[in-house]
Amino acid sequence: MNDWLSVSGGLRQDYYKVEGKGLVDSSADQSGSHFSKNAGLTVTPLDGLQLFATYAEGWRPPSLREQAAFGAGGLVINPDLKPETSTSIEIGANYLRDGLWRRDDRLRLKLVSFDGKYDDYIIRSRNATGAYTWGNIDQARFKGHELSASYDAGFAFVEGNLTRYDKVEFCNAGSCGLRSVATDYGVxxxxxxxxxxxxxxxxxxxxxxxxxxxxxxxxxxxxxxxxxxxxxxxxxxxxxxxxxxxxxxxxxxxxxxxxxxxxxxxxxxxxxxxxxxxxxxxxxxxxxxxxxxxx
Structure with a gap:
């Protein structure tokens, strides 16, 4: 790290284990672990202006409800349910300026483009017998932009935020669309x-x-x-x-x-x-x- 360049990175290990006991039989038994990586780069070409890019991975094991549902609402256990893995990329810019028009005023601007992908996305689905269960689809994707701005002059202030999606997509078995999550609450x-x-x-x-x-x-x-x-x-x-x-x-x-x-x-x-x-x-x-x- 120096005055104009900052680089960051990290690793995270997650582990989970589920054991079926009592009303939940051993078909719910499952365990796993995963290493997630993240990295970031920030460049400051001018005083107050930052250009940045980040990459982050995530991992979400099935929740207890998703993994151990044994009959509530007709749900049955899926012993083959896999954790979700995700990758998130953000590219953007920050601009911070004090004393822009007045000695004590403050201006803050931030623009970010984001692209999040989730592999093995977990949804409520139906099994071969038509019963409800929890299953994985190939991928879900959420892509868009965020803008935030604020100006504070002491005696008055204004701030705003905007989020716009360019893509919301669910894909499975080679096709993409809402059909892939038709049985899920997420639709x-x-x-x-x-x-x-x-x-x-x-x-x-x-x-x-x-x-x-x-x-x-x-x-x-x-x-x-x-x-x-x-x-x-x-x-x-x-x-x-x-x-x-x-x-x-x-x-x-x-x-x-x-x-x-x-x-x-x-x-x-x-x-x-x-x-x-x-x-x-x-x-x-x-x-x-x-x-x-x-x-």
Whole structure:
């Protein structure tokens, strides 16, 4: 590591062991271990500007529910269930600048492109007899971009975040599409193509003890639309594009006490949270107040 170049790397070993006892017979017995590698490179060509790339591997053994389900909801054990392995690549840039337009202001920018692949991805599936079990598909992939930015001038601030997916894909037996996960719960919880938040506020009064602000949530449509996958057991939950606005404030009574208040979903919009597991609307207009004190 020096002033303009930083290199990092690491190894991680994971181990797990499952033994069937009591109501769970020995067909659930399984064990394994895995070495995961990670590496990172950061270059600082200019003061405040960082260019970076990271590579990371992961490993997730089956959970107890996935490995030892023995009849709950009709599930049967799959003794051949394999752990998931993943690789994640991120490429991006950070820009940090203090004193941009004012002596005490701060600017922060971050842009990241990500590509995550999961081999032997675990889903709820059906076995040869048609009974539900847990199984592996060849691969799942989630690829997209993230952008975050903030500017704080002391008397006012603004910050935002945006996530956009370019690819959400499930592949098995040489074909890719939602059919590969039609029997899984995950077919209902594919993320929106785009989500974003924007927060802005001002600080007023002596010592800037009063903060007033607003926050907007911007929700796009489900990636790939709402078509039901062939053979799906659970239909995707439909949610519309939406913009939800909250108002918030805080008054610092002293160094030991503060009063906070908020009005969430100001427009009292009827909406369903993205990736909801059921058709349950999110709360309507909601007011909150709180007093916090330290002794």
């Amino acid at each position: 209902m919880t594919i993320p929106p193509e785009m989500t974003a938040t924007l927060t802005a506020g001002v600080r007023m009064m002596e010592d800037r003890r009063l903060t007033l602000g607003a926050r907007g949530y911007f929700i796009g449509e489900r990636f790939g639309g709402y078509v039901t996958a062939p053979g799906a057991v659970n239909n995707p939950i439909y949610y519309r594009k939406n913009t939800i606005v909250d108002l918030f404030g805080s008054y610092r009574i002293s160094d030991m006490a503060s009063f906070d208040f908020s009005i969430e979903n100001v427009a009292d919009r009827y909406y369903i949270d993205p990736m909801a597991a059921s058709i349950s609307p999110a709360p309507g207009r909601t007011g909150r107040v709180s007093l916090t004190a330290r002794f």
